[in-house]
Amino acid sequence: MSEKVRGSENIRIGVYVCHCGLNIAGVINVKELVEYAKTLPNVVVAKEYIFMCSSPGQNLIKEDIEQCKLNRIVIAACGPEMHEPTFRAAVSEAGLNPFLIDLIAIREGSSWVHYDDPKRATEKAKDMIRMSVARVRNLEPLEKIKGEVKHEALVVGGGVAGLTAALDLANRGFDVHLVEKRPTLGGHTAMMGVLNWEGRRLSGREIVRTLIKMVKDNPKIKVYTNSEVVKVDGSIGNFKITVMRKPRYVNERCNLCGKCEEVCPVSVPDEYEYGIKKRKAIYLPYSGAYPERYVIDPNSCTFCGKCVEVCPVNAIDLNEKEGEISLNVGAIVMTLGHDEYEPAIGEYGYGLSKNVITLSQLKRYLSDDGPTKGELLVNGTKPKNIVFISCVGSLGTTPHANQYCSRTCCMAALSEMLHLKSKYPDANIFYVHKDIRVYGRDEKLYWEAIDNLIKFVRFDEPPKVSIDGNKTFVDVYESTLQERILIPADLVVLVTGMTPIKEVDAVRSLFKVGCGGDGFLKELHLKLNPVESLTGGIFLAGTATGPKSVAESIIAGSAAAVKASILLAKDHIEVEPLIAEVDESKCSGCGICVSICPFNAISMQKREDGTRYSKIDPLLCEGCGTCVAACPSAAIQQYGYKDKQIIPQILAVFGR
Structure with missing residues (x-):
């Protein structure tokens, strides 16, 4: 911090009292x-003005700084946030450090809350000025802290929100690094089958393929699939990231002939079909996946x-390392x-x-590119x-359930x-x-369902599903009719909600971001x-912050890109110097x-x-000063x- 103070050999304080029209002067003398x-120590001038924030009021202060050689200023007026x-800015123009003032x-604090007692309001205002003079007498000159801004962005997650964010940032001229932990882009949208998109049914993979093509064609975007961020250092404007790229074992020479898949002896449930069919240990996640080549699952491969x-182009390397x-x-x-x-x-x-079955499994059954072709x-x-x-x-419907509504x-x-x-x-549905x-x-879906004779059965207590051989029954107490109904079911579809990713605690710790209840x-x-x-410098989008539809996730991805681009467009950032600092010796x-620390600004060093x-x-x-108050060693002080x-x-x- 700078130690240059105009007239630092003698503390010379100016006190300025604002009328604020009648807001202050109508109560306080x-x-x-x-x-x-x-009468207060070191005060060499004290003046009043009807509106100190006006140009004449500011000029009054600036003139006194020059003529009276003031090096500390107290302004008794409205709240500092305004x-x-x-x-x-005014005192800076007069050559005084802007952090040598107190508003x-x-x-x-006085005239508004004690409007009915002018005498006590005036006495309280005197106390407040006396306290302020005691503080400014010991203020030190400070300078705003500058930080360099790197003009590149990291997008974590390759679903629709991440793809959108990457595209929007790249289209604004920034280099983007897109990191996806799965072997292909697309996220859950590539898995969920058909969507209701503005009144028409549209394949989730169709949406994904459109976005992926634009990402592939954009030279500003570098894609890292099968990769995870393992280390994050630095801070806003200048993050140092370490990405671990896991081996795919199949390189870009792959021609998608499928011979490897034919001879693979290992079969496991296919996560891209929600387990309703099996895939091999070497597999293509889905038709049109990017990168457009096979991948080996090391957890199932022998x-x-x-x-x-059998590979005709020597595209497989089982010795590939991370x-x-x-x-x-x-x-x-972050679009996790x-x-x-x-x-x-x-x-x-x-x-x-x-x-x-679950609703997601039903969607795959009904998809034209699903395991049963619709x-x-x-x-x-x-x-x-x-x-x-x-x-x-x-909604807490069972002991295992979350308490929140999953919205979509x-x-x-x-x-x-x-x-x-x-x-x-x-x-009968x-x-x-x-x-x-x-x-x-989407409220129209409800009315269309009524028109199409979908039968609605409301419950307060969760229904019971019983299975007898190939027969399935749903036993539910209908809370509106107040009677028990037993429904024979050929198929039961469980409408499941969204949950945070399993790695959310590790991710939260790695990136130092907050987590809700x-x-x-x-x-x-x-x-x-x-x-x-x-x-600061870390933005969130998509279902990382909670359940959203595909459209809402895309909107959030664009919004996050806009916010990030405001930061990336700067060559440097400036922050207030009224921050805390640790005395390492204590x-x-x-x-x-x-x-x-609520802002994850503090780390342990050795x-x-x-x-x-x-x-x-x-x-x-x-x-915020939280650390200053909590430190048992009095090792932390806050500037100002x-x-x-x-x-x-x-x-x-x-x-x-």
Whole structure:
């Protein structure tokens, strides 16, 4: 911090009292206040003006700084959140360090709250000015902290939100590194089958392929699939990232002939078909996947080498090793996606009968590119009675369920019911639900379902699913009719919700971002800053922050890209210097400050002798003072609010 102070050999303070029209002067005796200020130590001038924030008011202060050689300023007016920047700019123009002023809110703190007692309001205002003078006497000149901004971005996650964010950033001229942990791009949208997209059914993979083509064709985007971020250092504007690229074992020479898949002796459930069919240990995730080549699953592969023997282009290398890549970026967009709630074995009969499936599995059955090419057969015949059970894994309906609503499930279920009704018009379809939540344009799905004679059965207590051989029954107490209903079901569809990814705690710790009570990543402010995290320079999008539709995820990806691009467009950033700093010689390394910092600005470092001490990143610190108050060793001080500045201010309350 700079130590240059104009006239630092003698503290010369100017006090300025604002009338604020009648907001202050209508209650407080301003003239009496000015005369009192003149009696305080080091005060060489005290004046009043009707509106100190006006140009004449600012000029009054600037002229006195020049003529009276002032080097500290106290302004008794409104709250600092409104006009502190105004007065800092004014004193800077006069050659005074902008952090050698104190703006005290005698309007909010005295005249407004004591409007019915002018005498006591005036006396309180005197106390506030006396305290402020005691503090500014010990203020030090400070300078804003500058940080370099790298003009590159990291996007974590290759689903629709991540693809959108990467494209929008690249189209604004920034280099983008897109990291996806799966072997292919597309995320859950590539797995979920057909979507209701503005009134028409559209394949999720069709949406994904469109976005992927644009990503492939954009030279500004570098894609890293089968890769994970393993280390994050630095801070806003200058993050140092380490990415671990896992071996794919199949290189770009692959011509998709499929001979390797034919000879592979290992079969495992296909996650891209939600387990309703099997794939080999060497496989193509789905038609049109990117990268457009096979991949080996090392967790199921026996490395027998048969695929190597039949590959006509020598594209398979079973000895490929993982490798690290270092990146230096200015901003990070996290689009981690979500997991799907997995019902427990026996929950609503799940896992006990092939006639009980999830909504995601149903979507794959009904997809033209699904394992049955869009046909739905139960025990070889078309199902007659189909029962959907809502809120599986949500709204606390079972002991295993989450407490929150997953938002998009009802609309997705209604869409599939309508499709089933059009495909199998003789089918009886029941929606056994706790609540129905549809919003926006998708409310029309509810009314279409009623028009198509979908039967709605409401429950308060979860229904019971019983299985007797090939027969399945749903037993539910209908809370509206107040009677028990037993529904014979050829097929039971469990409408499952979204959950945070299993690795959310590790990711949260790695990137130093917050987490909500539901386990999803927490935005800075749900309404005002929905795509910003608690950590500067890191932005959130898609279902990383909670359940969203595909359209909402795409919108969030674009929003995060806009926010990130505002940062990336700068050559450097400036932050307020009113931050905390650790005296390493006093720090005991207890780590209390690290655990309580709400902005993840503090980290533990090691001394040469192996002992620990804490260090504060000045670009992340927001100057809240929490660590200062909590430090048991008094090793942390905050600029502008050091002990030598605060203690005299406190003592001044008592006239000392």
